[in-house]
Each structure stands twice: as structure tokens, then as C-alpha cells.
Amino acid sequence: MSRIGKSPVAIPEGITVDISDNVVTVKGKLGELTQEFSGVTVKIDEGNVIVERTSESKEDRSKHGLYRSLINNMIEGVSKGWTKELELVGVGYRASNQGQKLDLALGFSHNIVISIAPEVKVETVSDKGKNPKIKLTSHDKQLVGQVAAKIRSMRKPEPYKGKGIRFVGEIIRRKAGKSA
Numbered sequence: 001m002s003r004i005g006k007s008p009v010a011i012p013e014g015i016t017v018d019i020s021d022n023v024v025t026v027k028g029k030l031g032e033l034t035q036e037f038s039g040v041t042v043k044i045d046e047g048n049v050i051v052e053r054t055s056e057s058k059e060d061r062s063k064h065g066l067y068r069s070l071i072n073n074m075i076e077g078v079s080k081g082w083t084k085e086l087e088l089v090g091v092g093y094r095a096s097n098q099g100q101k102l103d104l105a106l107g108f109s110h111n112i113v114i115s116i117a118p119e120v121k122v123e124t125v126s127d128k129g130k131n132p133k134i135k136l137t138s139h140d141k142q143l144v145g146q147v148a149a150k151i152r153s154m155r156k157p158e159p160y161k162g163k164g165i166r167f168v169g170e171i172i173r174r175k176a177g178k179s180a
Contacts, residue, residue, distance in 0.1 A: 005040075005064035008048035009072045012079050017049055017071075024049075024071055028078025030139040031119070035070050039063040042071070049075075077139040084148040086134040090163035093155075095124045095132045102134065106155040106165070114154075120147050133168065 011017055018025040019042050025034045039060040043050045051068040053060045076082075088095055094105040102122055104112040116122045116136075120143060123135040134151060138144045148167070157164035159175040166172060 003065075005051055005053070005068045007068070008045075008050050009068065009075060011044070011047050011049060011075065015075055015079055017044055017075070019044065024074070026071070026074040026078050028075075028139070030078050030081050033074045033078060033140060035067075035074060037063075037067045040067050042067070073141045077141055081137055081139050082141045082144045084136045084144050085168040086136075086148060086151055086165050087168050088132045088134070088165055089157065090155075093132065093163075093165075094126065095134050096126075097122050097124050102151070104151070104154060112154055114151065116147060117143060119143055 015026065015028045018027075022038060023034055023036050024042055025032065039054060039057075040063055041052050041054060043052070049071055051064060051071065053064045073082075088104075088106070090107060092105065092107060096103045097116075100116045100118060100122065102114045102116055102124070104114065106112060117138075119140055120136050120138040123137070125133045125135065136144050136148055136151075152165045152167070155164045157166045157170075157172045159173060160177055162172050162174060
């Protein structure tokens, strides 16, 4: 039995969960999320969401913990929200935003302008003497991670000097350079 799938998901105050036709809909103060499911049954019991599998097949066992985690992330997202922070490490690397347009200066000949999805709130922080930071906030965990990965892919951190876009707290494995 899946250890993650067994545990129920508590529904906090102000959150509504609806289950109909293999679709879970979660509504809260920050927004609304939907998720289709198959191979499991989802029930609401005494303020908890319970995920149970329909059979013991390998496919259904693998989906048990997955859908429980997805529903948990949806509930946490519409109640608290999800945040990812990225840090630009490098001389002359800058980030600024005008609404949902993120303008990145990453050492290329031209600046990179990225349109951010309207569900994701973007904020840039540039303090003197510190690396510029990009803060992404949304109620959808998958969307925040996808946008953060897209921004990071513009200039991944390199192993010799550590320059590039990295997540705050990410540790980059460094390599020794040429030995003289």
C-alpha cells in the first residue's frame, strides 16, 4: 500500500472540494484548480479527501500516491499559494518586469523578454551589492515550476564560475579549472 496515498488530505476552512465525473475541483481564496483522475476513487469524508485505488494493478498502485499529492498541492495552492525564487549570478546580469513581461539581461547581445502567464505574479528585486532576484507566485504549483524552469533555461548555472540563473538555495557542483 502506498504510504503517501493512504494518508488523508485535510480540507482547511474556506476551501471547497467538488468531485464529479473523475474530475476534482478545488476552490479557495486564491483561485480555482481542476484535476482529472483515473484508476483511483476520491471521496470526501469528515473534512478530509481520501484517495483509494480501484485495483491492485501496477498502474493503479502508481497513481494512488500521485493523485493524493496532486490534490494536496491543489488545496495548499488555493489556500496559501506557491512561491519560487530565482537568483541571477553574474556580472551585468539584470532582471526587470513591466507587468507580465520579464526583461532579462544575461550577457547576450540583446535582452531576453519573456511573457509570463497571467496566473503567475512576477516580482523582481535588485538590491545594491546583492544578486538580482526574481520571485514567482501563483496558486498552481505546476505552472510556477514550469515558468521557473523556462526562465532558468535561458542561462543555466555553469560549473566553473557558477554564473547563470539558479534557484535560491540551489547548490551548484563546482569543477576545478585548468591546473597550471
